[in-house]
Amino acid sequence: MTALPPPGNKRLGLVIDLDTCVGCHACAVACKQWNDAGAYGPLNDQDGYGAEPDGAWLNRVHSYDVVTPEGDATTLHFPRSCLHCENAACVTVCPTGASFKRAEDGIVLVNPDTCIGCKLCAWACPYGAREIDPVEKTMKKCTLCVDRIDNPALPAHDRQPACVQACPTRARHFGDLGDPQSAVSKLVAERGGQALAPELGYKPTNRYLPPRKRRQRAGDTGAPARLDDHGFDAQKASPLLRWADRLLSR
Amino acid sequence: MHPAASVILFTTLSGAGYGLLFWLGLWLLAGRETLPDLALPALAVGFVLVSVGLLASVAHLGRPLRAWRAFSQWRSSWLSREGMIAVISLAILVALAFALVAGAARGRVDVLALALCVAAALTIYCTARIYSSLRPIPAWHNAWVLPGYAVLAAATGAAWLSLLAALVAQAEALRMVALASLALFVLSVVVKVAYWRHVDRHGAGVDAASALALPAGSRVMPFEAPHTEANFLLKEMGFALARKHGRRLRRIVVMLLCLAPLPVLAAAFLQAGGVLAGAIGVLLAMLAVLVERWLFFAQARHVVMTYYDARPS
Numbered sequence: 001m002t003a004l005p006p007p008g009n010k011r012l013g014l015v016i017d018l019d020t021c022v023g024c025h026a027c028a029v030a031c032k033q034w035n036d037a038g039a040y041g042p043l044n045d046q047d048g049y050g051a052e053p054d055g056a057w058l059n060r061v062h063s064y065d066v067v068t069p070e071g072d073a074t075t076l077h078f079p080r081s082c083l084h085c086e087n088a089a090c091v092t093v094c095p096t097g098a099s100f101k102r103a104e105d106g107i108v109l110v111n112p113d114t115c116i117g118c119k120l121c122a123w124a125c126p127y128g129a130r131e132i133d134p135v136e137k138t139m140k141k142c143t144l145c146v147d148r149i150d151n152p153a154l155p156a157h158d159r160q161p162a163c164v165q166a167c168p169t170r171a172r173h174f175g176d177l178g179d180p181q182s183a184v185s186k187l188v189a190e191r192g193g194q195a196l197a198p199e200l201g202y203k204p205t206n207r208y209l210p211p212r213k214r215r216q217r218a219g220d221t222g223a224p225a226r227l228d229d230h231g232f233d234a235q236k237a238s239p240l241l242r243w244a245d246r247l248l249s250r
Numbered sequence: 251m252h253p254a255a256s257v258i259l260f261t262t263l264s265g266a267g268y269g270l271l272f273w274l275g276l277w278l279l280a281g282r283e284t285l286p287d288l289a290l291p292a293l294a295v296g297f298v299l300v301s302v303g304l305l306a307s308v309a310h311l312g313r314p315l316r317a318w319r320a321f322s323q324w325r326s327s328w329l330s331r332e333g334m335i336a337v338i339s340l341a342i343l344v345a346l347a348f349a350l351v352a353g354a355a356r357g358r359v360d361v362l363a364l365a366l367c368v369a370a371a372l373t374i375y376c377t378a379r380i381y382s383s384l385r386p387i388p389a390w391h392n393a394w395v396l397p398g399y400a401v402l403a404a405a406t407g408a409a410w411l412s413l414l415a416a417l418v419a420q421a422e423a424l425r426m427v428a429l430a431s432l433a434l435f436v437l438s439v440v441v442k443v444a445y446w447r448h449v450d451r452h453g454a455g456v457d458a459a460s461a462l463a464l465p466a467g468s469r470v471m472p473f474e475a476p477h478t479e480a481n482f483l484l485k486e487m488g489f490a491l492a493r494k495h496g497r498r499l500r501r502i503v504v505m506l507l508c509l510a511p512l513p514v515l516a517a518a519f520l521q522a523g524g525v526l527a528g529a530i531g532v533l534l535a536m537l538a539v540l541v542e543r544w545l546f547f548a549q550a551r552h553v554v555m556t557y558y559d560a561r562p563s
Contacts, residue, residue, distance in 0.1 A: 003326050080476070116313050196460075197553070199460065
């Protein structure tokens with residue numbers, strides 16, 4: 001059924017820390033590796049080693065040059081994947097019922113056996129979360145690794161999405177954003193986590209933690225705020241330096 | 251958005267087909283036809299236009315053999331609703347053709363003609379809603395899309411009906427349809443120009459800072475793309491060719507829409523050469539809609555492109 005379930009108490013999703021993400025693409029590679037062999041795989045490539053490789057990926061990492069409103073220049077690495085929206089238009093536009101949102105935890109999935117590859121769900125997603133599989137011709141998207149998180153055969157610490165486990169800077173966090181007491185919800189509250197383009201009304205579950213203020217100027221790092229000669233205070237210097245200063249000032 | 255030939259053919263052909271069936275239904279309801287001279291050829295042509303259009307739309311699917319599954323989600327999906335009502339229209343069309351051949355009573359023909367009118371109009375409505383319901387594409391998510399689809403379907407349908415009326419030498423039908431088509435083509439120019447003015451004024455839809463959860467006023471420039479080759483998103487939604495030729499192509503659409511009713515009128519009021527004139531009218535009308543539909547896709551920008559082509563404003 002493509003009708004959306006009523007919003008539940010449990011909303012599984014990701015929290016991505018844009019402050020610590022270094023843009024290494026480990027999450028994207030781990031995602032590709034796991035989901036190629038996972039329950040919703042394969043995640044095919046066409047002409048993978050040829051001149052124009054084409055393939056479905058569920059996670060893409062952009063890198064930007066950003067000038068903040070205060071005028072500071074920074075880099076921003078931005079992993080982009082399905083946000084498991086509450087108002088998931090990709091689900092309601094689906095003509096076959098292949099796209100669905102799980103009532104129990106809000107994860108948005110595609111049934112690969114009933115998808116007709118009409119691409120309307122990809123058109124309906126403002127975040128570019130869905131890509132067509134060039135070989136199977138059906139739509140692929142982030143599953144939050146349901147085949148890991150639902151798998152009782154795995155030890156508890158392995159029941160996490162592959163991207164979260166792979167992240168070398170621990171910029172990715174997985175948990176229940178519907179529970180205000182969960183670690184991810186506390187992190188969002190503490191760091192002012194944001195939804196992407198909330199004005200579109202899709203109500204994404206995933207949150208992004210904005211970059212902290214950068215220590216860009218000498219003063220921000222604990223060094224004297226100004227490193228030129230005016231920073232020398234003769235009264236505070238040792239007698240030897242005071243003498244050298246007097247000598248050199250003649 | 252990538253202007254896929256399958257979808258452009260589908261909306262152009264089935265739009266004209268359902269427009270034709272709509273006018274035919276009205277014509278039968280008006281009780282002007284005593285013998286099915288015009289109705290049967292019109293039903294046949296409508297059937298061919300709609301069927302070819304629907305087959306083209308199936309060709310757009312990654313897995314065409316699963317197309318039947320699309321009839322299940324009418325509760326939420328405009329695409330599913332459209333598929334259902336399109337097939338229901340065809341069933342009504344076939345029933346009407348049988349009723350006319352069998353010489354059924356006036357009342358039964360009227361009921362079927364009314365049903366055909368309603369089903370054809372609903373199909374066009376659903377087709378337009380597939381596009382106008384998509385929020386991430388501001389050029390489609392606006393109030394001008396539905397009237398644009400409806401008026402062009404009605405105008406091209408009227409052009410086809412006048413050609414058929416010229417073929418079977420039904421002078422009265424021909425004159426009425428020709429006058430209706432003149433009004434519809436003029437209206438379609440007005441609606442399309444208003445649509446273009448609207449989409450040109452309303453920009454990208456989402457600002458890069460908001461798309462990246464950054465504070466408002468941040469200036470954003472991509473310095474490293476997420477992938478080295480084109481991917482599905484760029485191929486499907488990153489089409490930009492028409493922005494270069496957009497102005498000229500729009501002028502061509504307006505010119506064709508203004509020219510199309512002239513041969514249709516000539517067919518209605520000239521004694522000889524009516525069929526040729528009607529055919530030229532249909533050709534011009536279909537060409538206008540093909541170019542218009544191509545622009546409708548090619549000039550529409552999907553907000554996901556904000557992640558790829560963000561530029562400080």
